[in-house]
Amino acid sequence: MTYPEALQELVEEFQDVPDKRERLEMLFELAEEVLELPTEEWSDATRVRGCQSEAHVRVSIEDGLVNFLGAADAMVVQGLMGVLAIALHGLTPAQAVLIPVDFAEEMGLTNTLTPSRSNGFRNMYDKVMGEIRSGME
Amino acid sequence: MALRDQFPILQREVNGHPLVYLDNAATTQKPQVVIDAMNAYYSESNANVHRAVHTLAGEATEGYESCRTKLKKRFNASKAIITSGTTEAINLVAHAWGRANLEKGDAIILTEMEHHSDIVPWQMLAEERGIELRYVPVTPHFTLDMDAFSHALEGAKLVCVVHTSNVLGVRNPLEEIIEASHKAGAKVLIDAAQGVPHSTVDFTRFGADFMAFSAHKMCGPTGIGALLVQPDAFEEMQPFMGGGDMIETVTTQGSTYQTNEHKFEAGTPRIAEAIGWSAALDWMETFDLDAEHTRLVNIASWVAEELRSMGMSVYGRHGEDDAAVVSFLHPTINSEDMAHLLDARGYAVRTGHHCAQPLLHRLGISGTVRASFYVYNTRQEAEGLVGELREIVEKFA
Numbered sequence: 001m002t003y004p005e006a007l008q009e010l011v012e013e014f015q016d017v018p019d020k021r022e023r024l025e026m027l028f029e030l031a032e033e034v035l036e037l038p039t040e041e042w043s044d045a046t047r048v049r050g051c052q053s054e055a056h057v058r059v060s061i062e063d064g065l066v067n068f069l070g071a072a073d074a075m076v077v078q079g080l081m082g083v084l085a086i087a088l089h090g091l092t093p094a095q096a097v098l099i100p101v102d103f104a105e106e107m108g109l110t111n112t113l114t115p116s117r118s119n120g121f122r123n124m125y126d127k128v129m130g131e132i133r134s135g136m137e
Numbered sequence: 138m139a140l141r142d143q144f145p146i147l148q149r150e151v152n153g154h155p156l157v158y159l160d161n162a163a164t165t166q167k168p169q170v171v172i173d174a175m176n177a178y179y180s181e182s183n184a185n186v187h188r189a190v191h192t193l194a195g196e197a198t199e200g201y202e203s204c205r206t207k208l209k210k211r212f213n214a215s216k217a218i219i220t221s222g223t224t225e226a227i228n229l230v231a232h233a234w235g236r237a238n239l240e241k242g243d244a245i246i247l248t249e250m251e252h253h254s255d256i257v258p259w260q261m262l263a264e265e266r267g268i269e270l271r272y273v274p275v276t277p278h279f280t281l282d283m284d285a286f287s288h289a290l291e292g293a294k295l296v297c298v299v300h301t302s303n304v305l306g307v308r309n310p311l312e313e314i315i316e317a318s319h320k321a322g323a324k325v326l327i328d329a330a331q332g333v334p335h336s337t338v339d340f341t342r343f344g345a346d347f348m349a350f351s352a353h354k355m356c357g358p359t360g361i362g363a364l365l366v367q368p369d370a371f372e373e374m375q376p377f378m379g380g381g382d383m384i385e386t387v388t389t390q391g392s393t394y395q396t397n398e399h400k401f402e403a404g405t406p407r408i409a410e411a412i413g414w415s416a417a418l419d420w421m422e423t424f425d426l427d428a429e430h431t432r433l434v435n436i437a438s439w440v441a442e443e444l445r446s447m448g449m450s451v452y453g454r455h456g457e458d459d460a461a462v463v464s465f466l467h468p469t470i471n472s473e474d475m476a477h478l479l480d481a482r483g484y485a486v487r488t489g490h491h492c493a494q495p496l497l498h499r500l501g502i503s504g505t506v507r508a509s510f511y512v513y514n515t516r517q518e519a520e521g522l523v524g525e526l527r528e529i530v531e532k533f534a
Contacts (some may be wrong), residue, residue, distance in 0.1 A: 020481035026381040027475075028533075052489045052504060053473045074473040119475075 004095075007087040007103060014107035023108055028075040034079055037069040048127055051120035053077055053106030066096045070124075080104060080121045081095040084128060093136045101125050140424060141513040145256035150236050154483030157518045162303050162331060162462050162509035163487055164353045167417070171356060174416035175409045185405055187382055195243055197408055204361075204411035205398065207418040212348075218398045223330040224254040226349030227297075229364055229401060230326055232377040234347070236497040237296055246289050246296040246323070248273040248281055249499050250305070253492040255297050257330045266437050273298075275499050279305045283415035286314065290321040298325070300332030300348075304491045304505065305453040306437070306462030308332065308533040309472040324370060330354055330362075334511070335430050335460050347371040350408075352410065356512075357417035360523060361410035364401075365521040378403040424512065433461035433510045436519045440508065441465075443523045453507060461510035464491075470533050472506045478529050484522055 003011060010030075017023050037046060037056050046056040062077035066088045070081035070096050087103070101122065104110045110121045138468040141147060149156050178200060178531040184193035184265050186201045201219075208217040209490055222337045243512070245259050249272050271289040273284045281298075283308060287393050290296070296318040301308045311327060318325045326347040329338065347370060351362035368375070376383060376394050378415045380403035385393040394400045438455040444465050445451055452464040466472060476488040497503060508522060 018153070021478060022479055022483055053471055074471040076471075076474050076477050 002101060003099065004087055004089075004091065006089065007083070007099070009101055010076075010083060010086060011106050011113055014109070018110060023034045024076065025077035027083070027107075027109060028084070029079075030082030030117055031075050031078035033103050034071070034085040035067075037071045039071065048072075048077075048120060048124045049124045050123040051077060051093070053120065055081075055120055055124060057081065057124060057128055057131075059128055059135065061132075062095055066091050068128065072111065072120075074120075076109075077124070080109065080124065083107070084125070090129075093132045096132050097129055097136075099129075141515070143170070144422075144513050145169055145172070147513060151483040151485070152359065153482050155430070155482045157514075157521060159510060159514065159518070159522065160487045160506040161334075161514070162306075162444060162491075162507065163458070164359065165334065165356050165511050167358070167413075168356055168420050170420050171358065171416045175358065175413040178409050178412045181187075185351045186408055190445065190510060200412040200415065201406060201408050204415040204418070207363070207415055208363050211421075212365055213342065214348075215368055216363040216366040216371045216398055218401045220349075220362050220364055221360055221407065222351040222353070223252075223349045224362075225416045226362055227255050227326065227365035228258045229377060230347050230349070230374075231262045233374040233389070233401060234324075235259075235262050235295070237375040238373055239266060239268055242269070243295075244269040244271055244289075244293045246271050246273060246286070246293045246298075246318075247413065248286075248298055248309075249300045249430045249495045250281060250309070250497070251297065251299050251306070251493070252328060253332055253494070254330075255299060255326075256495065259297060265491075266373045272495070275496060279307050279452060282308055283310065286306035287317065290317060290323065293318070293321065293323045295386055296323050296325045296432060298327060300327050300329040301335065301460045302453075302496070303331045303462070304464050304493050304496055304507065306331075306455065306460035306464075307453060308456070308458040308460065310344070311343070311345070319344065331460055331462075335433075336458070337426060337428070337447055340365045341367075352417060353415060353416040356420060357414035358410040361414055374401070375404075376400050378416065380404045382406070397402070397414075426512075429459070429512045430501070431457070433512070433514065434459060436510055436516055437461035437463050437516070440519050440523060443453045444526065447527060448534075449526075452500060452502075454492075461514075462507060463509070464507045465503040466502060466505055467530065467534065470503055470529065473530060474533070475506050475526075479522075479525060479534070482525050 023136045048055040053074040055077045057070040060067045068088050070080040146166050182196040186198040205217050208384040273286045279397045315325050322345040325347045329348050346367050348365040353359040382402040439511040440463050441451045449465045472488045489504045
């Protein structure tokens with residue numbers, strides 16, 4: 001499928017930058033794009049399991065749209081949350097769950113094929129999409 | 138050919154930069170001779186071992202057993218059981234020796250410095266048998282609390298201790314531990330996964346009852362390792378896995394077992410891996426490991442000092458017998474971010490808890506960045522790492 005417009009623009013923007021260090025710096029700047037989940041609201045229920053660093057997310061459905069909050073110790077992880085927040089912005093749950101996991105890899109940031117201890121992004125994506133699906137039931 | 142040039146992978150680039158591989162405590166790279174030996178086995182000699190009389194079976198058997206012969210020679214050991222690695226070797230001791238010799242109320246001594254592979258098998262056995270586990274604490278100087286160890290020894294049946302910490306690089310006072318343990322009537326298992334890649338060990342003189350290690354941390358293949366066992370401890374071990382190759386006879390009424398190491402190597406073994414490891418063991422004889430170790434510890438010590446000067450916390454002491462491992466943390470830059478930024482410039486380092494959570498808990502941290510050096514690493518690479526880290530700190534701290 002095609003990505004939502006804002007995400008598609010981001011993917012292309014990252015693909016235009018050949019240097020990975022520069023891409024990481026761009027990603028770090030996107031860390032601010034996610035609505036922050038305050039540390040006092042971190043719990044086992046919000047924890048992204050399998051992440052090397054602490055990462056927490058919460059998803060709710062408000063006025064029929066996905067509302068996503070997140071926070072992480074690592075800028076890399078919070079930056080990816082920022083990308084996901086941009087991707088989910090203004091989407092209904094039915095639209096949101098159609099976003100494939102591939103964008104982080106297409107942006108030249110991380111491998112997304114398999115969840116593992118070293119792949120916090122995939123674990124985060126799976127948790128967020130799982131919670132959106134639960135909210136649809 | 139220069140030592141470094143024998144490793145084809147070191148010629149590659151990562152993210153547009155020459156690879157600087159500094160994750161050697163996780164696994165080492167393989168020289169061309171190891172890759173060639175495994176290819177040759179599959180191309181020319183592939184067959185099962187110990188059974189058939191045909192030529193290929195003979196070549197495969199000879200190749201597999203040559204690994205054992207070389208292990209016994211290199212480490213001066215009379216018994217070398219080939220396993221899948223350190224983890225399986227330790228589990229083998231738990232199942233084959235522990236179940237036959239430990240009972241409810243017995244005590245095993247572990248240390249807070251152990252890798253999970255030398256903790257979890259004992260926790261499982263302890264739960265099953267009602268065995269007490271006693272942990273020797275780690276001091277603020279990154280060493281074992283030897284007073285606590287002495288107190289813990291009373292009534293212990295087994296002492297399990299890591300040769301060299303995979304996080305700290307600290308080499309433990311093994312000779313003292315072995316002597317005290319034996320005086321107290323306890324057997325000793327050494328997890329030497331991080332030790333034997335950096336130093337040669339005379340297992341017979343060393344005196345530990347069991348010593349476990351892996352091939353892949355000493356330029357051999359993954360999926361293979363060894364358990365060295367002293368003869369008296371070997372006699373106290375009961376077979377764990379049943380199957381082909383470990384039996385003498387099988388009838389519908391029961392079975393009798395082999396009396397040598399094959400008793401603990403049920404099923405078709407890791408033939409290609411043994412042949413690869415055999416080649417790696419030969420290769421390890423082509424240079425002076427002690428001299429390389431001194432060179433690498435000097436590099437690690439220099440890196441540690443440089444990192445401290447940048448405001449980093451460094452976990453380890455880098456003494457002459459320690460491994461060339463530098464575990465560090467910056468006060469504000471997240472370790473995962475640090476590793477990603479380094480990877481973007483071709484530097485491969487490890488982050489996380491390094492499968493040693495009790496140790497990190499004692500240190501009051503949840504993970505470190507770890508750069509670990511091996512024989513093909515150069516001073517120039519270390520200088521490059523320090524330069525990259527300086528740049529990262531200036532930009533992101």
